[in-house]
Amino acid sequence: MMEATPPRSPDILGIPPLEDSSGSAYASLLDKYMEPGFWHAFFVSLAVIIVSEIGDKTFFIAAIMAMKHSRLLIFSAAISALVIMTILSVVLGFLTTVIPQVYTFYAATILFVVFGLRMLYEGYNMSDDEGQEELEEVQMELKKKEEELGNKKIGPDLETGTAEPVSKVASTSFQTMVNSIFSPIFITAFTMTFLAEWGDRSQITTIILSSREDPWGVCIGGCFGHSLCTVGAVIGGRMIAQRISVKTVTLIGGFVFLLFAVSSLYRGPDS
Numbered sequence: 066m067m068e069a070t071p072p073r074s075p076d077i078l079g080i081p082p083l084e085d086s087s088g089s090a091y092a093s094l095l096d097k098y099m100e101p102g103f104w105h106a107f108f109v110s111l112a113v114i115i116v117s118e119i120g121d122k123t124f125f126i127a128a129i130m131a132m133k134h135s136r137l138l139i140f141s142a143a144i145s146a147l148v149i150m151t152i153l154s155v156v157l158g159f160l161t162t163v164i165p166q167v168y169t170f171y172a173a174t175i176l177f178v179v180f181g182l183r184m185l186y187e188g189y190n191m192s193d194d195e196g197q198e199e200l201e202e203v204q205m206e207l208k209k210k211e212e213e214l215g216n217k218k219i220g221p222d223l224e225t226g227t228a229e230p231v232s233k234v235a236s237t238s239f240q241t242m243v244n245s246i247f248s249p250i251f252i253t254a255f256t257m258t259f260l261a262e263w264g265d266r267s268q269i270t271t272i273i274l275s276s277r278e279d280p281w282g283v284c285i286g287g288c289f290g291h292s293l294c295t296v297g298a299v300i301g302g303r304m305i306a307q308r309i310s311v312k313t314v315t316l317i318g319g320f321v322f323l324l325f326a327v328s329s330l331y332r333g334p335d336s
Contacts, residue, residue, distance in 0.1 A: 106282025107289075109325065110274055114290030116318035117267040120311035123147070123258050124298045125203040131299035134250050140299045142254035147291040150262045151271060155284040158275025170334035173273045174326050180266055181322030188315035210253050270322075277329070 118124055127143040161169055262268055267287075274283045 103279045103282040106274065106278035106280075107286035109278060110271065110283045110286030111290045112321055113270050113274070113325075114267055114287050115294060116314060116321050117265075117270065118291065118294040119297075119314050121265070121267075122203060122261045123265075124294055126207070126254065126257050126261060127295050127298035129203055129207055130250070130254050136299045138248075138251055139254050140295055142251045143258045143295050143299075144292060146255045146258040147262060147295065148288050150259060150268060151284060151287040151291065154268050154271035155275045155280050155287070158272040158283070159280045161272075161276040164276075167334045169276045170329070173277050174329045176269070176273055177322050177326035177329060180270065181319045181326060184315050184319030184322060186319075188312050188319060191312040191315060206257070207253075210257070 123143065127139055131139045271283060271287050
């Protein structure tokens with residue numbers, strides 16, 4: 066009489082049962098979760114944004130405006146523009162999935178190579194004080210914007226020494242928040258960030274990644290990367306620009322893009 070085989074424990078979340086200690090089950094599990102998917106797209110997008118945005122014009126816009134105005138206000142304006150741009154880029158990239166995959170594969174790989182070689186060329190020929198030059202250029206643009214706004218004063222006049230009753234301040238807190246959101250400073254920071262990002266290398270790369278990778282991973286990774294860079298800009302953008310060489314970041318970014326191109330070729334068009 067044959068002995069009854071004990072029932073196997075059901076697989077949970079697709080994890081194979083550990084039948085022995087040979088390690089084959091663990092290897093299978095690792096192979097499964099290392100396949101391209103959400104996390105792969107997330108980290109690739111995060112890396113691309115960081116190497117592209119540190120020392121970029123959008124970085125200095127947030128850094129300079131945060132020196133003169135509320136850091137929270139500037140961060141809110143800048144990250145709003147960057148998140149909207151990221152979502153638009155992901156949608157555009159996702160729409161290209163109607164194109165045969167082999168075409169988007171080779172187009173993406175070629176663009177990765179072009180961006181990588183261009184960043185290496187720019188970094189090699191870049192002066193050591195390139196970040197300072199970019200900073201001064203953005204300062205001039207912001208100065209022109211302020212002149213166009215007529216140097217309009219934002220917020221209460223503290224020189225008069227007058228103060229409003231607490232009850233009135235509490236009743237108008239919502240109105241104050243709305244006025245801050247739609248203030249000339251918010252609109253200026255939002256508009257300049259959005260226009261500076263439009264057609265930028267990071268936007269084009271986000272479109273490319275969305276056509277090849279998991280769009281949710283690209284979108285969330287991109288937004289997270291923009292958030293990190295913008296937080297760094299509004300908190301200590303000038304210090305970061307002085308201590309981190311834009312030339313070094315550009316060279317590293319070039320190698321990162323070439324690495325993505327090699328990785329894409331290794332995976333092939335059917336990945």
